[in-house]
Amino acid sequence: MPNTAGGPPDVIIIGAGIIGACTAAYLQQQGARVTLIDRQTPGDDGAASFGNAGSLSPSSVVPTPAPGMLTKVPGWLFKEDGPLTIRWSYLPKLLPWLIGFIRAGGDVAHQRRASAALAALHAPTFDFHCALARDVGVPELIAPVEYLHVYGSEASYAGAERDWTMRREHGADFEVLDRGGLREAEPDLASHYVKGVRIRGQGRTLNPGRLVRAYVERVVANGGRLLRAEVTDIDVSGNRVSAVRTGDGTIEGDAFVLSAGAFSRKLTDRLGLGLPLDTERGYHVTCPDPGITVSHTVMEADNKFVANPMAMGVRFAGMVEMAGVDAPANPRRAEVIKRLAKRMYPKLRLDGATQWMGRRPSMPDGLPVIGPSPRHENLWLAFGHGHTGMVAGPMTGRIVAGMITGPMPNIDVTPFRADRF
Numbered sequence: 001m002p003n004t005a006g007g008p009p010d011v012i013i014i015g016a017g018i019i020g021a022c023t024a025a026y027l028q029q030q031g032a033r034v035t036l037i038d039r040q041t042p043g044d045d046g047a048a049s050f051g052n053a054g055s056l057s058p059s060s061v062v063p064t065p066a067p068g069m070l071t072k073v074p075g076w077l078f079k080e081d082g083p084l085t086i087r088w089s090y091l092p093k094l095l096p097w098l099i100g101f102i103r104a105g106g107d108v109a110h111q112r113r114a115s116a117a118l119a120a121l122h123a124p125t126f127d128f129h130c131a132l133a134r135d136v137g138v139p140e141l142i143a144p145v146e147y148l149h150v151y152g153s154e155a156s157y158a159g160a161e162r163d164w165t166m167r168r169e170h171g172a173d174f175e176v177l178d179r180g181g182l183r184e185a186e187p188d189l190a191s192h193y194v195k196g197v198r199i200r201g202q203g204r205t206l207n208p209g210r211l212v213r214a215y216v217e218r219v220v221a222n223g224g225r226l227l228r229a230e231v232t233d234i235d236v237s238g239n240r241v242s243a244v245r246t247g248d249g250t251i252e253g254d255a256f257v258l259s260a261g262a263f264s265r266k267l268t269d270r271l272g273l274g275l276p277l278d279t280e281r282g283y284h285v286t287c288p289d290p291g292i293t294v295s296h297t298v299m300e301a302d303n304k305f306v307a308n309p310m311a312m313g314v315r316f317a318g319m320v321e322m323a324g325v326d327a328p329a330n331p332r333r334a335e336v337i338k339r340l341a342k343r344m345y346p347k348l349r350l351d352g353a354t355q356w357m358g359r360r361p362s363m364p365d366g367l368p369v370i371g372p373s374p375r376h377e378n379l380w381l382a383f384g385h386g387h388t389g390m391v392a393g394p395m396t397g398r399i400v401a402g403m404i405t406g407p408m409p410n411i412d413v414t415p416f417r418a419d420r421f
């Protein structure tokens with residue numbers, strides 16, 4: 001898409017989290033002039049991309065809405081240490097999303113399609129991140145790892161059979177460990193875990209916020225612009241976006257990308273797009289002096305949180321809290337993570353631990369929106385990556401850059417279309 005004078009297009013990207021940063025990097029590689037707009041320093045703690053668990057697992061192919069949600073969810077909601085909470089005052093607003101989520105979980109055909117779509121989006125994550133990180137001078141922020149799922153009972157392991165079948169179908173290379181195997185793999189892990197599954201060939205980042213900042217800094221060093229401003233509205237003329245409005249003025253461009261994570265909905269609602277984006281908020285606790293060794297990315301499968309060794313210490317991250325984007329963090333959720341982490345690693349030291357809440361941008365069907373706006377010929381949407389935005393960032397960036405400037409990567413983008421809702 002050249003500009004009106006036949007030169008490279010001016011692309012305005014709203015939001016410089018992992019999705020905006022990757023999109024900017026690939027657009028720039030393909031010759032576009034890029035402006036990133038973010039209301040905070042890219043990679044800082046207001047972005048989900050700052051404090052996530054840092055897993056770059058191509059085998060994350062199990063869609064979040066899963067069968068049996070209707071029977072499992074009530075049990076989780078009334079368990080103090082449970083992985084899911086809903087702020088009840090938010091329920092009326094959440095209800096349409098929740099219904100869509102439960103419906104997607106019960107639709108077997110959708111599950112298969114969504115899993116295949118996620119597999120294609122996630123497959124190249126490690127290679128793409130390695131190449132980007134090397135280009136921007138931070139190769140040490142990406143590392144290979146084995147991903148270990150641990151189960152506290154045979155029953156919970158048996159309950160995950162469908163997920164492992166799905167992962168196997170999409171090429172995951174894994175082995176099942178018994179109690180003894182677990183002891184050898186993770187000696188500091190509590191002894192009550194009876195089963196583990198170790199997936200080979202996975203990746204992780206040692207500092208997701210720093211990684212995003214490095215991607216953006218290189219875009220700027222290569223001549224891109226970074227504006228620190230909040231986008232408050234989008235101006236439309238006919239079926240084209242003409243400019244975005246910020247507190248500091250109006251910014252015009254040839255093409256626009258909306259990648260503002262969970263906050264994208266504030267702008268899509270203003271455009272009347274009616275997209276059901278909500279947020280699954282999550283929490284982390286990072287232990288700078290943990291007193292334990294964690295050698296894998298470890299998923300505590302019963303309580304659905306991850307332990308990952310990072311540059312800042314060992315990070316425990318997880319939980320889903322449905323409370324909307326604006327509600328303040330609930331420190332009790334981080335306390336629950338601390339309790340569960342200590343149960344997982346009894347020798348864990350929590351001294352100096354930091355805690356954080358972040359907003360996963362989530363669509364009810366478990367797939368992101370990547371592609372053109374149904375109503376605007378020069379606006380592209382890239383949000384809703386839920387639990388796996390770090391994994392999906394590079395391929396999403398390639399897709400959006402391909403749609404704007406070409407060439408397109410070899411992937412079926414139909415499952416990600418915005419007009420599926």
Ligand SMILES: Cc1cc2nc3c(=O)[nH]c(=O)nc-3n(C[C@H](O)[C@H](O)[C@H](O)COP(=O)(O)OP(=O)(O)OC[C@H]3O[C@@H](n4cnc5c(N)ncnc54)[C@H](O)[C@@H]3O)c2cc1C
Pocket residue numbers: 014015016017018019020037038039040042043046047048049050051052053054055056229230231232259260261262263264281282283284317318319357358359360361382383384385386387388389390391392
């Ligand atoms: C606890 C937790 C653990 C997770 N673990 C993993 C994991 O291990 N692996 C994985 O792949 N994913 C993980 N995720 C999910 C992942 O973090 C997200 O999917 C991803 O970061 C979303 O990236 P984004 O760029 O869409 O949004 P964000 O990172 O939220 O970025 C959006 C940016 O837009 C800016 N913005 C918003 N509105 C405006 C506006 N109006 N004007 C200007 N700027 C604006 C924000 O300031 C922000 O910088 C986890 C998430 C959480 C919460």
